[in-house]
Amino acid sequence: QQQVKQSPQSLIVQKGGISIINCAYENTAFDYFPWYQQFPGKGPALLIAIRPDVSEKKEGRFTISFNKSAKQFSLHIMDSQPGDSATYFCAASRTSGTYKYIFGTGTRLKVLA
């Protein structure tokens, strides 16, 4: 019940294309879903996050789509750029109690120039 399943494990996209990473969760008590971006040699950095009261959140080229009934959420990177090449982690959390994140296993994205 505590797992967050993330797919794909790796992704190669042409410059200008759309990158899509999917995550699924089991625990319906989760009510906060952040995405983190990690470059080699760096710590993960918060990219964008969503709460289940909205179905979509957009920040620049990054969009989270959220499907509460399916318990799934996804990250879309529009007009993907070589600088977006990084590892992306989804996470789920409760905004009460422990507030700890449960992370997905990560997706290594490579955007070809």
Add this chain to the structure above:
Amino acid sequence: DARVTQTPRHKVTEMGQEVTMRCQPILGHNTVFWYRQTMMQGLELLAYFRNRAPLDDSGMPKDRFSAEMPDATLATLKIQPSEPRDSAVYFCASGLVPPKEGYGYTFGSGTRLTVV
């Protein structure tokens, strides 16, 4: 920009030696996490603290790992004795709970540990 500072950035040690990793959380943050990252396991939560009190360390091997917060500006993670399977990148993250706008934890740059 406020940041989480971890030292050392890299550590190579021999099996059986004690290793201490340090973390300076962002001033004003009341929650500190320790994560371990490996290719096989991804990001594993080892321990976390709220207002310097340990809340959960169930992810840590108790016989060799210990985590403490001697004061609000310092969190430590110790491994004694170290083993080759402990080789990984160890991250510290801090945050404010309950969160304000833009809720999210800030990660440090990590300590890359190699045990030979």
